[in-house]
Amino acid sequence: MSERMIIKEVFDGVWKEIELVYKSGLICSERHLQSEIFSLLKNNISFSSVYTVFIGPRVDQNTCENLHGKIPDLIIVNHRSKEIVAVVELEYVPFSYPAYKKDLSTLLNFFNNRKAITMPLFTNPNTGLWTNEKFKISESPILAYCVIAKADAHVITQYKSGNIKELWGEEGLANYLQYVGAVGDEISFSEELSITNPTPLLNFALPT
Secondary structure: OOHHHHHHHHHHHHHHHHHHHHHOOOOOOHHHHHHHHHHHHHOOHHHHOOEEEEEOOOOOOOOOHHHOOOOOOEEEEEOOOOEEEEEEEEEEEOOOOOOHHHHHHHHHHHHHOOOOOEEEOOEOOOOOOEOOOEEEEEEEEEEEEEEEEEOOOHHHHHHHOOOOHHHHOOOOOOOEEEEEEEEOOOOEEEEEEOOOOOOOOOOOOOOO
């Protein structure tokens, strides 16, 4: 099984657990959602034997001009290959509509600049500053968007209808995963690849 499918399979299971937690009324904020996902990944022994999850590392100007100041919600590193294999953005607005374009823009920039990025993630315990060790992004990283929002939110309805062009432009995005919690009279959680083309394209543009 490819690394992409391994990570997808793990995230599918995580999202099923998140659905149970949410429906129990036990998620009260986006940070809470973030901590639940981190805990589920961290406690998956087979996953943790290969991957390390970093929460909210800030991207500095030396890493990437286009991402300077961005703080991805989760970054997943294969600690054997020393590569960033997934970037995850979260949105938790079950009572409202997500401002999703900023999150998709962050994922887009990580992908489009992946060949140029080497990113520090480890800190020196004596100083709290980054160490000199840096991680590159894999050639084919997973870009995941996990959103819990009102069921009629644009990012959810367009995804569920299969109209990925409305989100990512004409070409679509081969490495994009979207995990949805649609909140309304009925609560619907889903997880799947939004499109199945396994070959990543070089550049993408968000719709205007």
